[in-house]
Amino acid sequence: MLTKHLYHKFLSYKEFNIYNLVFIFISVLTIFLMISFRDVSVTKIESSITFNEQTALVTTNFSSSYYPNGFYFSDNEVEQLRDNYEHTTLIKSTEITSTMRQNISFSAITSDFLETGVTAFDYRYSNVITQKIELLYGNIWDIGMTDPVVVIDETTAMNLFGFYNVIGEKIETSLGNFEVIGVVSDTLTREQIIEKSIEAGQAIDPYIYYTQAYIPYCYYKTIINNSVLPDFYIIYDESVSDKDLKEDINHRFNISDSNVLVTRSDMIQRKIMDNETYFLVITSITSVLVVLGVINFINVATFFFSIFKRNNAIYRVVGATKKRIIYINFLEIFFTSLIGCITSLVLGVISLFTISLFLNNLAYIRILYLLRNAGIILISVLAITAFINVLVSILFIKSSYSEELRDVKI
Numbered sequence: 129m130l131t132k133h134l135y136h137k138f139l140s141y142k143e144f145n146i147y148n149l150v151f152i153f154i155s156v157l158t159i160f161l162m163i164s165f166r167d168v169s170v171t172k173i174e175s176s177i178t179f180n181e182q183t184a185l186v187t188t189n190f191s192s193s194y195y196p197n198g199f200y201f202s203d204n205e206v207e208q209l210r211d212n213y214e215h216t217t218l219i220k221s222t223e224i225t226s227t228m229r230q231n232i233s234f235s236a237i238t239s240d241f242l243e244t245g246v247t248a249f250d251y252r253y254s255n256v257i258t259q260k261i262e263l264l265y266g267n268i269w270d271i272g273m274t275d276p277v278v279v280i281d282e283t284t285a286m287n288l289f290g291f292y293n294v295i296g297e298k299i300e301t302s303l304g305n306f307e308v309i310g311v312v313s314d315t316l317t318r319e320q321i322i323e324k325s326i327e328a329g330q331a332i333d334p335y336i337y338y339t340q341a342y343i344p345y346c347y348y349k350t351i352i353n354n355s356v357l358p359d360f361y362i363i364y365d366e367s368v369s370d371k372d373l374k375e376d377i378n379h380r381f382n383i384s385d386s387n388v389l390v391t392r393s394d395m396i397q398r399k400i401m402d403n404e405t406y407f408l409v410i411t412s413i414t415s416v417l418v419v420l421g422v423i424n425f426i427n428v429a430t431f432f433f434s435i436f437k438r439n440n441a442i443y444r445v446v447g448a449t450k451k452r453i454i455y456i457n458f459l460e461i462f463f464t465s466l467i468g469c470i471t472s473l474v475l476g477v478i479s480l481f482t483i484s485l486f487l488n489n490l491a492y493i494r495i496l497y498l499l500r501n502a503g504i505i506l507i508s509v510l511a512i513t514a515f516i517n518v519l520v521s522i523l524f525i526k527s528s529y530s531e532e533l534r535d536v537k538i
Contacts, residue, residue: 152468155417156505160476162414163501164493168484171492173399178316179392180245180258184373186361186389187256194385200357205381212380213365213373215240218345218358219247227300230287231338232280234301236348236356239271244362246342248315251324255395258362259315266295266310274347278306281314284339299341303351306343315340369393422512461517462510469509473502 188198201209209216217240224234237246245258261281268279278299285294285308298305318337325332349356365373370391383389477498484490 149464149468152465152509153472155420156469156509157472157476157479159414159417160473160501160505161479163505164476164480164498167494167497167501168480168489168492170400171494171497172489174396175492176252177392177395177399178248178250178257178259179395180260180362180364181392182364182366182368182370182373183244183258184363184370184377184389184391185247185256185258186363186377186383187359187387188357188361189359190387192385192387195388199383199385199388201361201381206361208380209361209363212376213363214367215243215362215364217241217244217246217362217364219360219362220345220348220356220358222343222348223302224343225302226341227302228288230284230335232284232299232341233338234278234341234343236345237342238345239269239273240364241342241362242268242312244364246315246340247360247362248317250316251320253395253399255390256360257395261315262313264311264313265293266308268310269344272346273344274350275344276304276306276347277309277344279310279312279342280308281312281340283314283318284341285311287335287339306341312342422516458514458517461513465509465513469506473506477502 186199186201188200191198206216206218216238218238219241220236222234222236226232226234235246242261242263245260247256248259249255250257263279264282266279269275269277280288280294280299282292285292288294288299289297292311294308294311297308299308318339321337322332322334325337345356345358363373363377368376371393374389374391374394377383377389386394480493480498481490484493
């Protein structure tokens with residue numbers, strides 16, 4: 129019976145109700161799409177960042193206002209790193225060259241590099257990153273080993289020997305021969321360099337573009353007369369997030385320069401800041417729509433009660449209490465908002481998937497985030513409209529409830 133009454137009342141004022149419904153529909157649809165496209169953009173940025181999670185990269189080989197001579201941990205601090213975190217890898221670029229055909233970049237590195245990842249250069253963002261690599265064949269060295277052994281990447285193995293499992297083979301270098309004890313996966317650096325060369329229309333010689341090889345850090349220290357200071361430290365701890373890891377390192381060692389200590393979260397945040405204008409526009413439009421929506425709901429509720437004195441008088445004649453009148457008016461705006469929200473959210477989801485399909489962004493849509501946003505918007509709209517409607521109902525009924533029977537002819 130109540131449902132039938134509400135339906136007839138909606139039809140009686142259908143132009144006004146349709147206006148309100150359309151406003152809710154357009155506002156919710158726009159807000160939903162804005163928030164969803166922002167989430168898609170953030171997800172796309174996150175997926176494009178190659179940086180080993182739960183690691184912190186400390187760079188030492190550049191000077192800044194905080195560290196004119198570069199930043200370095202003392203020997204005692206390195207021991208603290210190893211004592212307080214699961215794995216710490218020290219990496220040093222070397223001047224060792226190969227006398228064989230393939231151009232190889234040799235890095236002196238400590239034995240934790242399979243756990244922490246290694247450094248690579250990401251040409252897309254011009255940043256040094258940490259990248260996880262896998263051991264494909266053989267083994268790596270033990271802590272403190274000073275033998276002339278080497279772990280090479282798979283491209284080095286293929287280009288030098290024609291196959292991958294090259295354990296026991298020798299690589300000739302400017303410091304003598306290194307025995308291959310392991311083969312690991314490639315980093316992204318070489319592939320990106322080749323892609324950039326192809327885009328520039330350059331001829332490709334695969335032997336010119338350098339591959340990676342890793343030798344024991346302790347061995348390198350024995351053959352260099354001067355002190356060997358690492359270019360990078362990679363600190364890894366699986367028990368904490370990279371954000372907490374960075375905070376803990378800063379707390380222990382008071383690293384002042386944000387460029388010295390970097391995590392995956394920092395890389396993502398910097399990329400988001402590069403798109404700050406885009407995200408600011410989305411936030412601004414969403415905020416304006418929210419404000420306009422609240423104003424519209426207030427106007428709608430006020431207008432409804434200013435023209436519905438006759439209805440309230442009828443309700444009063446048939447014995448409706450104040451609470452009952454408030455309840456009936458609440459249901460009107462509730463169902464209007466519910467219908468408008470659900471319709472716009474369904475259309476919003478369809479539009480999002482359609483547009484993302486054309487933009488090749490389907491892989492970056494996170495369904496759980498989509499449902500969360502839809503739920504938050506739906507609950508927020510229903511809560512705001514219900515609150516405004518009830519508040520205005522109380523104010524109008526309190527001031528005019530007793531006057532309706534006297535002032536309105538039925």
